[in-house]
Amino acid sequence: MLDRLLAFFVSRGRGNPLEYYFFNHRGRRMDKWQHYFEVYHRHFERFRGRRPVVIEIGVWHGGSLQMWKEYFGRGARIVGVDIDERCRAFAEDSVDVVIGDQADRALHAELRRRYPHVDIVIDDGGHQMRQQIVTFEELFPHVQPHGVYLCEDLHTSYVSSYGGGYRKEGTFVERAKSLVDSLHGFYEGKPQIAPELRPDDFTRSAHGIHFYDSVVVIEKRPMSPPKSLRVGQPSFEP
DSSP states (O other): HHHHHHHHHHHGGSSSSSHHHHHOOSSSSOOTTTTHHHHHHHHHHHGGTSOOOEEEOOOOSHHHHHHHHHHHHHTEEEEESSOOOOGGGGGGGTTEEEEOOTTTTHHHHHHHOOOOOOOEEESSOOHHHHHHHHHHHGGGGGEEEEEEEEEGGGGGGGGGGTTTTTTTOOOOOHHHHHHHHHHHHTTTTTTTOOOOOOEEEEHHEEEEEEEETTTTEEEEEOOOOOOOOOOOOOOOOO
């Protein structure tokens, strides 16, 4: 029965190389919600074979480091970050492991120094609110202008033991919601627009925010004020 169940999931994953890899994986342990694979592949596929630098916060048993190395291909640099000293053993060709606490801003300064170009950040670390917020504040600006920032397991924003709560101020999901306001900052000064709306660094660097079940993905792109265009003949008087 177990073999038939596994075969079913493997066949389902054939259209997604990450899902297929996961269900065929016999290496080090990893733990993923199945619906994450579609999200990963949708936003990361364009980096395959292009030698990206990928930072993953949270190493655990090291299985996802193996998955990312296989997925992104030859020349990729995978950087795992974890507080557990035992994770040093997972360093290998194309995979670095950095030990430190993701809530420590000095750690992120060291990451920026060691890896001046970063294409993707995946935050799958401790999931505490301060950890997620500090990591975003320190690494999102450092991601290259056309890169991707992903934070997963956002449901911890609703779990009290992680510092979460329903619509609780100071959770990462509430911080992510507030970024939607920043995304609209270029409409400052338009008729009847709220005076609090102003462009900031996020407005100028984020192309889009994608919310999924327990995942938020921010795709970067240098942005400028939008242009309103109009063509064609009027059909009636104003």
